[in-house]
Amino acid sequence: MVTKTKLIKPDTTPATTTAPESTSWQKLIKPLLIAFVILYLGLVLFIPALNVFVQAFSGGVGLFLKTFSQRAFLNALWLTILMAIIAVPLNTVFGLCAAWAIARNKQFPGRTLLISLIDLPFSVSPVVAGLMIVLLYGRNGWFGPLLEANDIKIIFAVPGMVLATLFVSLPFVAREVLPVLEEIGPEQEEAAKTLGASEWQTFWRVTLPSIRWGLLYGVLLTNARAMGEFGAVAVVSGNITGKTQTLPLFVEEAYKQYHTEAAYSAAVLLAGLAIVTMVAKALLERRTGLKTGAGH
Numbered sequence: 576m577v578t579k580t581k582l583i584k585p586d587t588t589p590a591t592t593t594a595p596e597s598t599s600w601q602k603l604i605k606p607l608l609i610a611f612v613i614l615y616l617g618l619v620l621f622i623p624a625l626n627v628f629v630q631a632f633s634g635g636v637g638l639f640l641k642t643f644s645q646r647a648f649l650n651a652l653w654l655t656i657l658m659a660i661i662a663v664p665l666n667t668v669f670g671l672c673a674a675w676a677i678a679r680n681k682q683f684p685g686r687t688l689l690i691s692l693i694d695l696p697f698s699v700s701p702v703v704a705g706l707m708i709v710l711l712y713g714r715n716g717w718f719g720p721l722l723e724a725n726d727i728k729i730i731f732a733v734p735g736m737v738l739a740t741l742f743v744s745l746p747f748v749a750r751e752v753l754p755v756l757e758e759i760g761p762e763q764e765e766a767a768k769t770l771g772a773s774e775w776q777t778f779w780r781v782t783l784p785s786i787r788w789g790l791l792y793g794v795l796l797t798n799a800r801a802m803g804e805f806g807a808v809a810v811v812s813g814n815i816t817g818k819t820q821t822l823p824l825f826v827e828e829a830y831k832q833y834h835t836e837a838a839y840s841a842a843v844l845l846a847g848l849a850i851v852t853m854v855a856k857a858l859l860e861r862r863t864g865l866k867t868g869a870g871h
Contacts, residue, residue: 624846627843627846628843630835630839631839631842638836639836639840639843642836642837642841645837646817647816647817648837648841650816650820651820651821651841652822652844654736654820655822655823658736658737658740658802658804659801659802661740662737662744662801663744663794663797663798663801666741666744666747667748667797669745669748669749670745670747670752671749671752671790673689673693673749674748674752674753674756675782676689677753678753679761693746693749694750696742696744696746700806701739701743701804701807702807702810704742704806704807704810705739705807705808705809705810708730708739708742708810708811709735712729712738713729713730714730729811730811730813731811731813731819733819735811736811736812736819736821738811739804739807739808739812740801740804740808742807743801743804743807744800747793747794747797747800748794749793751792751793754789755789756786759785759786763781763785764777764781764782767780767781788859788862791859792856792860795852795856796852798852799849799852802845803823803845803848804821804823805824808821808823808824812824822845823845825837825838825841826838826841826842826845
């Protein structure tokens with residue numbers, strides 16, 4: 576008995592698919608996102624920054640340079656530099672100590688609270704920070720009567736400006752050094768101590784070389800924030816021309832008084848500081864990346 580087998584032809588009907596449409600839409604997403612980012616940065620950052628430079632040089636180079644010889648400008652520049660001279664070293668020492676204490680003592684009580692306190696200047700408005708200093712050291716503040724009895728002036732004077740600058744620039748070194756210390760771990764330091772190195776020798780020869788790029792990055796950001804701070808310093812300084820007026824306050828006051836050339840010229844100087852900071856930041860990040868890549 577012979578069994579007949581029926582041959583079934585394969586279905587050659589093409590399947591319906593939407594892949595080409597989805598692929599074409601996906602190709603459009605990237606250019607649209609890039610265009611949106613460029614447009615957003617242009618409206619918010621590039622065009623306003625470019626306008627500052629255009630307005631500063633609209634009256635010629637001579638008028639631009641004339642601002643730098645004004646007594647009020649020179650006093651404001653000196654006070655701005657003074658804020659950085661005082662704030663950067665103090666916050667660098669504090670940041671190193673705080674980062675080391677947090678990284679090398681992971682179980683001590685209050686560790687999370689300490690980290691939160693260090694991050695506090697990131698979340699508190701600079702104006703509120705200035706108000707807090709006024710409520711502590713002002714005439715009617717907690718320490719006001721004691722300071723007034725000893726003829727010590729904090730508010731509307733340089734000490735208050737220094738306190739405000741210290742507050743707003745406090746977290747940067749600690750926050751940049753802390754992850755580096757946690758990444759390298761304590762093994763190298765313990766090995767150095769085992770070989771007879773003292774605490775000071777271990778810090779200078781083992782710890783500091785390992786964290787130097789993170790430390791430099793934090794110092795750079797601290798300096799930029801100290802020299803560019805406006806809100807907190809404006810509250811505690813009183814913005815007295817020639818006495819308690821930093822460069823950002825000079826820009827605001829000159830613009831309010833319709834001295835637009837002086838305002839834009841000083842703004843260009845501050846913008847130059849920002850550009851230098853960005854370039855140095857990029858170089859440090861590149862150097863740090865190279866070091867990390869070499870380490871791996």
